[in-house]
Amino acid sequence: MVLAGERTFGAGYFVAADWRTAVALAVALAFTCSLVAGFALYARKAYALQQQLWQSQKLETLGLFAASVAHDFNNVLTGILISSEMALEELPSGHTVREHVQEVKHATDRAAQLTKRLLAFARLDIVEQPGPVSVNAVVQGLEVMLQRIVSRNVDLLVRLGETGIISYYPGHVEQILTNLVVNASDAMPDGGTITIETGTVSRESVSPPKGIGSARFYAMVSVSDTGVGIDSTTLSRIFDPLFTTKAPGKGTGLGLSTVKSLADECGGFVTVTSTPHRGSVFRVFLPVAADMDHPYPQHKDLD
Ligand SMILES: Nc1ncnc2c1ncn2[C@@H]1O[C@H](COP(=O)(O)OP(=O)(O)O)[C@@H](O)[C@H]1O
Ligand SMILES: [Mg+2]
Structure with a gap:
């Protein structure tokens, strides 16, 4: 026991x-x-x-x-x-x-x-000092140079809509446009078409990202290409400084980060839509100056 x-x-x-x-x-x-x-x-x-x-x-x-x-x-x-x-x-x-x-x-x-x-x-x-700038005037002034920059097998079309006057540095708008057109041309090694379009859009039709100023109208300039397009992984990084998918010596990765910071600087923003193998559309929205903030007869509603 x-x-x-x-x-x-x-x-x-x-x-x-x-x-x-x-x-x-x-x-x-x-x-x-x-x-x-x-x-x-x-x-x-x-x-x-x-x-x-x-x-x-x-x-x-x-x-x-x-x-x-x-x-x-x-x-x-x-x-x-x-x-x-x-x-x-x-x-x-x-x-x-x-x-x-x-x-x-x-x-x-x-x-x-x-x-x-x-x-x-x-x-x-x-x-x-920034001044009153007509986006259309900038596009027109730059067109000859852009025609020379793009590859020989690339067509550059310009379709000007009605744009408002913005208060910004004209050179900044030139820089935005040049960077986008160079990228579009690079995206079409076998040739294609780049279309630059301008217009004015209302705030409601574009719904700007949160924290973006209060402009009622934006001058819009878009650069579309029929190039290689951008896959979703790459798309999430394209605005990062120094991000590039191009060979060393060809890309610096500073183009789109510059475009974004120049747009941000004046209270604007950039959007991009892309389909791999079909092409991309970059749209830059810059606020129409407050004292010119009246409805435009031909303002576009984006789809
Ligand atoms: N239109 C476009 N079509 C396809 N890819 C693009 C386009 N624009 C930009 N990209 C992509 O975004 C990356 C970053 O562009 P960017 O900042 O201008 O730098 P870089 O042109 O020097 O590479 C490019 O390397 C490319 O992968
Ligand atoms: Mg670039």
Whole structure:
């Protein structure tokens, strides 16, 4: 009996001991798991922060480099500008070459404006004031240059609608347009069609993303292509700075992030729709200046 009692006691003791050990083990296991999970989370966050730091350091260096290049570039452009003006003075009116030299001068002027803005952005020059800008006038002024930029096997069509006046830097609108057209052309290695369209849309018809200003009307400029299109994974990253799917030397990954920040800067926004193998449509909406904020007879409702 004693033996049996001892056995009973012994078994109960071991049962109790097992129960306590199991709880202790479970607690230890849960603690270890949460420690490991916490550490993994911390490591992931630290890695992401490190990546962000590298990225911002890279951008800062890039900014300084761009500013110093812009500075030297400005001097080169001044030389081209003076030479083209001298050539124009010497060429008799009606000379066939005049048109080409005029285009050289025009393009140089534009490049000088861009350089000036880059320097202003890097606070190395006087900041230019924004002015009333007609989006259509910008598109028309840039059309010849854009025709030259796009690949030979690409057609560029321009369909101007009625646009309101916006209050912005004309050069910023040129930069937006140029970046989008270059991308569209790159997306069509086998040729195709780029269509630039402008118009005015009401706020209700586009429903801007949350936090976007309060303009009632937006001047819209869209660039559509019949190119390779963008798959959904790529689409989620295209506006990230330095994101590119192009070969080194071909892409910098700064085009669309610039387009987005220039649109953001004046209270506008960018949308994109794309179908792989069919093409893409980038639309940029820029707020019509408040004092011109009246309904437009031909404002478009987007589908
Ligand atoms: N029209 C387009 N069609 C297809 N892909 C595009 C188009 N525009 C942009 N992309 C994609 O978005 C990426 C980022 O574009 P961007 O910021 O202009 O940088 P980059 O042109 O230097 O690569 C491109 O590498 C490309 O993958
Ligand atoms: Mg680009």
